[in-house]
Amino acid sequence: MRHIISVLMENEPGALSRVVGLFSQRGFNIESLTVAPTEDATLSRLTVTTIGEDGVIEQITKQLNKLIDVVKLVDLTEGDHIERELMLIKIKATGAQRAEVKRTCDIFRGQVVDVAPAMYTVQLTGASEKLDAFIESIGTSAILEVVRSGVSGIARGERVLSV
């Protein structure tokens, strides 16, 4: 099953390599990874999506917790949560296709952020599934380039991951 694990860790050089190293060292899978500092400059927030059976996910969270640089973590998929990913995508758009791409973009609530004579650059946010669906609707033959940020997530309601 797919899990989104959100990690608060010390904003130290080398901390990220310890997390990434842990995944490769123990054969855990990384679907996506995002990391950036938080409002507290000493802390980074890292979100990793991974797929694994319960035993594997249990080991991932336990092994992450063992890292000295990891302050706290939560498996967001254990409760209600909001998941977002940002995608920038360059799409071939000429002739009749131009209107079609724009229409698809509107349906998905994407924004055209850059325009060139033969293409659009579209920005789209949402859950990863939505981005997947958009890519599928456009069709790979029209896609020139895709950049995805990886998943960010936060718990719904009053649950907060903080020190």
Added chain:
Amino acid sequence: MELLSGGEMIMRALKEEGVKMIFGYPGGAVLHIYDALYQQDSVEHILVRHEQAAVHAADGFSRSTGEVGVALVTSGPGATNAITGIATAYMDSIPLVVISGNVPSHLIGSDAFQETDMIGCSRPIVKHSFLVRSIEEIPGVMKKAFHIAKSGRPGPVVVDVPKDMTAPQEKRPFQYPETIKLRSYTPALKGHTGQIRKALDLLLEAKRPVIYAGGGVVLGDAAEELTILSRRFGYPVTNTLMGLGAFPGSDDQFIGMLGMHGFYEANQAMHQADVIFAVGARFDDRVTNNPKKFCPNARIIHIDIDPASIQKTVRHIEVPLVGPVKPVLADMIEMLNQMDIEPDQEALKAWWETINGWREKHGLWTGDRYTRRDQIMPQDVIRVLYEVTNGEAFICSDVGQHQMFAAQYYKYDKPRQWINSGGLGTMGFGLPAAMGVQLAHPERAVAVVTGEGSIQMCIEELSTCTQYNMPVKIINLNNAALGMVKQWQDMQYGGRYAGSTYSDSLPDFVKLAEAYGHIGMKVTDPTHLKTKMEECFSMKDRVVFMDIYVDPEEHVYPMHIPTGSMKDMVLSKTERTK
């Protein structure tokens, strides 16, 4: 405030941490530190002959004393040579601080002479590591390094120090922190009372219990508590390879080591058990055999300081209990004292009868389980070693058949008496580890049980033994081949000895020992074994290298049948369990 250079700060930090002895090898990147070392007298430096040995020696020092071992190596090859030692300590959870030099900060990343990314190289095999980025942070980094190494589940910590951080002219204020708090690291100090209660309830319900104790009991200094609790219950106790000595080996309640080369009665008891009390043991693959077939009827209690060890391989843990074994066991004893309930004596009696039946039939200590041929049998060497040393020596083992014989046939009554590389299985560990043990215990007998394969992996340390007068006794079980490899090739590869023999090119170990200024003895006659062994240990102030020619055909038994359960074992060249 006092002004010190980075090199001086490191030495002062070691002093503050109570370090008396460090093991190292100098080189360009650590020369400032060595100069600071030279100008102080609270920390003694032992110059090894290879950095791997520096880490093993610090490791042996730590295993035998419980203190943090310290090694000091230079950048580049010094650092990479230390890697095997660090990995060895990591796998067995040994607290070490390894200080490595690095090239000056401005050269990092430029492929400078003797540069290596030590933080990167060591990352998967350290508990934590630090790259020193300013002179001011050295006291805090050293304090954290020692704290992390020895607390929680112990392990090695690397402190990588670029050369400019230790320059003698760069003095900074020095104050060593008294305490340190890390918001991201708070290991458990006690066990959960509710879980302790559950563990006791389950233990008291047991009809066929086994206490399965591992290295955590030794490292957590909980052998006394384990022994008290085990005797209160009267349950059979088995120790893992790392746990030998956690419960007295010569006690009747001890049913031997378990696992791949464990005792028949221990493996059978585990498989048939209805309750298993795992204490500071991690269900290693060398213990469980196939985890899917592991002890199918057992309800399991597992105490471990490391939550990640719980349910890692064996998933059906009924009572997980996270905490340091010593206070957890102490709490259990106290709670038990207040309870008005005793184990089921009748069931226990029947269980012991069954176990004693297994013991009678197959126990390694209840009869001769191997055929004596007209050569020295390796098992007999260990038995004689046990007799001659009154069971009181430190036994430092290398890795291979001799290691298993030493684990099976020497009865360890005390924790920390048995020193071996269990997790990583590092050949070459024995001799340097024994140096650390001997330096920590100058008055005690320290034996290296090794083979002609392992000993050649760190044999250069015979020179270090000369320099610092470390009179270790080397018991070399010479079968003129890589015995354990050969055993597997006999059992699984039709006797095709690929890369496991070298009998024509072995050195004359007697002359070799003499070349280093030691005493060499060659023993080939079984009737001379005991007198020679006595002679060896009577030379208290000399290194003696006993080159003992043993039966080259002998195998280690019992041995787990691969992919089977705990109870599936090969018992000899002709017998196996059904």
